[in-house]
Amino acid sequence: MLARAFPILVTVAIACFGAAPFLIGAAPYESTMGLVQKIFYFHAPSGMTMFAGACVAGCASAAYLFTGKASADRIAAAAVELTVLFGAIVLMTGPLWGRKAWGVWWQWDARLTSSLLLWMMFVACLLVRKYGGPGSAKLAAAVALFGMANVPFVYISVNVWRTVHPKTTVVPSLGAGMRGPFWFCAATFLLLFLVLLAVRVRLAEQQSELETLSLELADRPAT
Amino acid sequence: MRFLKIIPTPVVLLVLWMGALAPMQAAQPDPASQPRTAPPAAQNEYVPLSELPPDEQLPAVPLVFIAYGLIWLAVLVYVITIWRRQSAVAKELEILKRQLRS
Numbered sequence: 001m002l003a004r005a006f007p008i009l010v011t012v013a014i015a016c017f018g019a020a021p022f023l024i025g026a027a028p029y030e031s032t033m034g035l036v037q038k039i040f041y042f043h044a045p046s047g048m049t050m051f052a053g054a055c056v057a058g059c060a061s062a063a064y065l066f067t068g069k070a071s072a073d074r075i076a077a078a079a080v081e082l083t084v085l086f087g088a089i090v091l092m093t094g095p096l097w098g099r100k101a102w103g104v105w106w107q108w109d110a111r112l113t114s115s116l117l118l119w120m121m122f123v124a125c126l127l128v129r130k131y132g133g134p135g136s137a138k139l140a141a142a143v144a145l146f147g148m149a150n151v152p153f154v155y156i157s158v159n160v161w162r163t164v165h166p167k168t169t170v171v172p173s174l175g176a177g178m179r180g181p182f183w184f185c186a187a188t189f190l191l192l193f194l195v196l197l198a199v200r201v202r203l204a205e206q207q208s209e210l211e212t213l214s215l216e217l218a219d220r221p222a223t
Numbered sequence: 224m225r226f227l228k229i230i231p232t233p234v235v236l237l238v239l240w241m242g243a244l245a246p247m248q249a250a251q252p253d254p255a256s257q258p259r260t261a262p263p264a265a266q267n268e269y270v271p272l273s274e275l276p277p278d279e280q281l282p283a284v285p286l287v288f289i290a291y292g293l294i295w296l297a298v299l300v301y302v303i304t305i306w307r308r309q310s311a312v313a314k315e316l317e318i319l320k321r322q323l324r325s
Contacts, residue, residue, distance in 0.1 A: 092294075207312055217322060
């Protein structure tokens with residue numbers, strides 16, 4: 001089913017990613033920030049995708065820890081990588097917007113710092129998987145689980161603490177001309193996440209198959 | 224002067240250092256007596272971005288282009304790394320399968 005739908009998903013994702021700049025260009029200018037506010041259309045959806053990635057990684061890690069299923073570990077590994085990718089996009093585009101809107105590249109406030117910590121947790125997860133040696137998959141799963149637990153705190157940080165970052169009420173209060181492009185971009189990023197997740201899981205399956213075949217070959221009696 | 228021997232040397236040095244600093248502190252002018260100059264308007268009141276002098280305004284176009292460029296680049300680099308890893312694994316799988324068949 002997924003194998004048949006995959007080429008369609010890829011085509012739709014590429015088409016959406018190509019169409020997004022035109023929709024963003026046609027969206028009205030925000031009155032106080034002007035042109036630089038257009039970064040928002042990719043920055044916020046990247047953040048949403050980072051949260052989605054963290055949740056997928058956390059849930060798959062929990063499934064792997066409690067059931068020991070290799071398929072859950074493969075999904076977790078793929079989702080962790082994508083969380084790092086979309087988190088990097090958030091952390092790169094945010095300061096570019098902030099420099100113009102706030103006058104500073106970075107501020108050690110609750111939202112920015114907690115987002116950086118969340119991203120660093122998933123980077124740690126990747127490093128544990130790569131260099132942790134035997135048993136590192138379980139350790140990485142535990143780190144990813146804690147990473148997922150961090151997501152609600154990052155999300156509500158703007159409402160609880162005083163920060164320079166806009167509150168979560170910004171998205172529901174968007175004007176009619178901005179709402180359409182924003183949700184289109186959000187859907188595009190989530191679709192892109194699904195496509196990349198499927199590709200990365202397939203790669204993990206092939207790597208696992210390679211390991212099995214290598215062991216099989218090593219176990220064969222020498223002729 | 225024997226009582227001086229029971230005081231640790233660092234304490235003696237600290238007291239001497241503070242004694243040396245005291246005249247310097249006294250020589251400094253009292254900030255309250257200094258005439259106050261008003262800070263520039265941009266430091267003590269809200270100035271809309273559009274009213275800032277041109278040399279203080281940051282152009283938005285390069286920032287927007289850099290942001291979008293970075294996003295496309297990040298996704299592209301990731302897709303390339305997956306593609307390279309996948310082709311390397313596929314090649315190794317093919318070799319292993321051939322070895323197992325023979």
